[in-house]
Amino acid sequence: MFEESVRLVASFCAGTLMSLMGSFIQLRSQNILASTSTVGLDSLSVLWILIFHSLTVLLGMTIPFSGQLILGIVVFVIFGIYISKLTEKKFNLQKLLLLGLALNLFVGALYSLWQFLFLAFNFDFPTELLFGHFRFVSLNELFPVIILLILFFAGLKKYWREIEIFSTGPEITRLAGINHQKMSRFFLVLSSVTIFILVFLFGGFAFLGLVLPILSRGLWFRRFGLKGEFVIGGIINGIMFMLTDLVCYSFPIVGAEIPVGLLSGVVGSLGLILILRRAHVW
C-alpha cells in the first residue's frame, strides 16, 4: 500500500508540474504551441541520458545515480539560463519552435538507431525512455518532484504580480514598466531542470505539457482567471494524470503494464491535432 501511495503522489506531482510548465511557457511566449516538448527540452533531456547511458555501457564508466542527476541539473540550469537570455533579446518563437522540431526529429532518429545497434550487440538499452512510467518509484524519486512542485508554487506566489501583468501581453507589460526578466528566468530555469528530472527519473511524457495547459485554460480561466488555469487547472490535471496512471496499473494487458507515457503520448498527440483543427490550421 505504501509503494502504491508513493506512486500515486509521484504521478500527481508530475502531472501538475507538466501542466504548470506548459502554462508558463505558453504565457511567456503568448503562443499555444509552445511547451517543453515543442521547444526541444524533452529531447535534450533524452539526449543527455542517452549519452550517459552510452558512456556507461560502452566505456564501462560507472557514474553513480546521484552524480548523473546532479551533473544533469547543473547542465540544465545553464541551458535554462541560455534560453532565458535568448528570450530577453529579440525573441522569435517561430525560430525556437523550428529548432525544437529539428531537435525532436534528430533525437527521435538517433534514439531508434541507438536502440537498434545496442540491441543488435546485446547491450542493455533504456527502451522506455521516450514513454515514461511510475512502476519503480520509491521515496528517492518522490522527494525531488515534491521539492520541484513546492518551488513552482513558491515562484507563483512570489512573482504573481509580474505573471498577471505579463498575461495581458508584452505591450501592456512594457507600458507598466514592470521588469519581468527575473520572473521569466526563474521559471525558465526551473522548467528546464524539472523536465530533465522528470525524464531522468520516469521517462518522457510527450505532448502533455502542450495539451494540459490548454485544457486548464479552456475549463478554468473564464471563471477563475489566471489562478484558475495555474492552480485549479494544474491540480486537476495532476489528479487526472494520476488516475490515468492508476488505470495503467490496475488493468495490465496480458500481464504487462502499459507505460502511462505511451498512453498520454497517444492522447496528447491526438489532442494536439484537435487543437490545431480548432485553431483552423486546416
Next chain:
Amino acid sequence: MNIIINEKKFLPHRACHISLILDKNKVNLIKGVNGIGKSTLASFIKEHFFDDVTLIEQTPIRHFYNRQLIDIKNIFINARPDHFSLESLNYLWNVFELERISQHVVHQLSGGENQCLKLALGLSVKNKVIIIDEPSQYLDDGRKEKLSIFLNELIKEHYVVVIEHESSWLSTLPQKRAELYIEKDTLQAKYV
C-alpha cells in the same frame, strides 16, 4: 533636457548622430519619412537612456488571454507601476469612452478603441519623459481633440515627445519640431 545619441550601428546599415533638446511646456515633435528610424529612435531612448521614460509604442495591444477591458484595467492598477496616476487613468478611461465598452474583450476592439486603451494605460504612467509613437493613428477627430487637451496639461510637468506624420491636430499646442534626415548613412536631426 538633452539626449545625445552617437551610435555607429544604430541600424544594421545606418549610424546615428543626434542631439535632442527637449523642452517642457511644448510638444517635442519628431518627424521624418517612413522607414527613417523614428520608432527605432524611440525604442533606443527607452532602452538606453532612462529608467524613467514611458514609451507608448505604435504596435497595437495583442491578446493571448482574451480578457475584458475592465480586467486589464484592474490588473494594470494592481501592478502598481512607478509614477502611476489613477486619476489620469480614470480621466482618460472616461474621455475615450472606454467605460462604455469595458465588458468587451480585446479581440473585439476596433483599431481606434485598441489605440485608446493603449493611450489610457500608457499616459497614466507619468515618467519624466513620455514618448508617444503615432498617437493619432486610428483616432477620430473627437478623440484627437480630447488627447490634445490632455497633452496640453501633461507638457507642463513632463517632457513629452510625439512622433507623428500628420500633426495638424496638435496645432493648438506649442511645439518644437525636429526633422530626422540621413546624411552620409547617418541618421541626424535638425530643428525647424
